[in-house]
Amino acid sequence: MTIEAEYAIEVEKLTKRYGDLLAVNDISFNVRKGEVFALLGPNGAGKTTTVEIIDTIRTPTSGKVRLLGMDVTKKKHDIVPRIGVLPQGFSSFDRITVRSTMQYYSRLFCCIDPDIDGLIELVNLKDKAEVQYKNLSGGLRQRLGIAIALVNDPEVVFLDEPTTGLDPRARREVWEVLLGLKKKGKTVFLTTHYMEEAELLADTVAIVSKGKIIATGSPVELIESNSNYLIVTLQSVDEKTLAVVRKMGFEPVSDPHENIRVRVEGTDDVRKILNGVEDAGASFLSLDVRKPNLEEVFLKLTGEALHEGPTGGMGAK
Ligand SMILES: Nc1ncnc2c1ncn2[C@@H]1O[C@H](COP(=O)(O)OP(=O)(O)O)[C@@H](O)[C@H]1O
Ligand SMILES: [Mg+2]
Structure with a gap:
């Protein structure tokens, strides 16, 4: 009788130099088996x-990694048929159609008979089955990459x-x-370095920074255990409001859209702000109170933004 491992992946004191x-x-x-696990961190985090040590492509400097109960440095041949890999920056044969590409990759796993139409349907590429790779958009290419990773079930x-x-939109489709x-x-x-992605998909998230895991848990757990504050946003404020809130001892941050954002410790502070604004005869149109999101938790833990660009770099607002 073989003993089924409880975990799909076990990583112990892994180091790579x-x-x-x-x-x-x-x-x-x-x-755990059957879970979606996300490593969330910026470029260069490791x-x-x-991933490529766990999926047998790179060799660790030290530490132990077991995949489906097998040592990844010793059982590569037994492991590879049981896993699928979509590498970072995946690319495929330019002038080969989706269907032919899938047929080629399935031949690489010569012992099985994959349901190519089923896989094409699973990644929503039915309409594109006869389209060449070079004519697919970025999102469709990634979906083809996922289908290839699934060809050996x-x-x-x-x-x-x-x-x-x-x-x-393409991200949402993936x-x-x-x-x-x-x-x-x-x-x-x-x-991923998209916190929305980790928050939406992952059962467990490990936040990585500079080669270290600095926090692990479900998205809700990570937020609960690292956020002892609330974020209050006052929308469409008049000129007076910012000064009033500042005078009460808070550190409001304003944006170009007449909103101000304040970090507060709890609901008592929210009440204090509302009363203070009203007493001073200042005004705002609407109020939003929320817990920090995963990106803000990440920022607090590491002091670095997950990614640059219009949706990144939340800052400690
Ligand atoms: N094969 C390699 N040889 C030398 N340095 C590498 C190699 N692969 C990655 N690195 C470096 O290791 C660090 C972690 O890289 P990587 O694992 O690609 O991080 P991430 O995927 O989080 O961006 C980076 O500083 C990167 O430049
Ligand atoms: Mg990478």
Whole structure:
């Protein structure tokens, strides 16, 4: 009788050095079977190195990694048929259609008979089956990459930044596909620097920074345990409001859209602000009180933004 491992992935004191650079620094974590696990962190944090050690492509400097109960440095041949990989920056044959590409990759796993039409349907590429790779948009290319990663019906799927560089709509369409994988009970190991992605898809998130895991838990747990404050936004304020809130001892931040944002400790502070604004005869149109999101938690823990650009760099507003 074989004993089924409880965890799909077990990582113990994993370290990877490239010369003087400590890219992965003594990290440990487990991934349960059937869960979506996300490594969330900025560029250079060590995500790809970690994934590619777990999926047998790179070799660790030290530490132990077991995948489906097997040592990744010793059982590569037994592991590879049971996993699927979408590498970061995936690309495929330019002038080959979706269907032919899928047929080619399925031939690489020569012992099985994959349901190519089913996979094409799973990633919503039915209408594109006869389109060449070079004519697919970024989102469609990534969905083809996911279908390729599934061609051997793997138990564990590794997706390294599956939505980086996609526009919001294409990103959402990839999320739909990943939610489908989750429903099918696959173990999914995801890396991302989009907190919305981790928040929406992952059962467990490990926040990584500079080769270290600095927090692990469900998105809700991470937010609960790292956010002892609320964010209050007053919308469409008049000129007086900012000064009034500042005078009460808070540190409001204003934006160009006549909103001000304040970090407060609890609901008593919210009441204090509302009363103070009213007493001073200042005004605002609406009020929003919320807990910090995962990106703000990340910023608080690391002091660095997850990614640059219009949707990134929340700052400690
Ligand atoms: N094969 C390699 N040789 C040398 N340095 C590397 C190699 N791969 C990654 N690095 C470096 O290791 C660090 C972590 O990289 P990586 O694992 O790609 O992080 P991430 O995927 O989070 O962006 C970076 O500083 C990167 O430049
Ligand atoms: Mg990477």
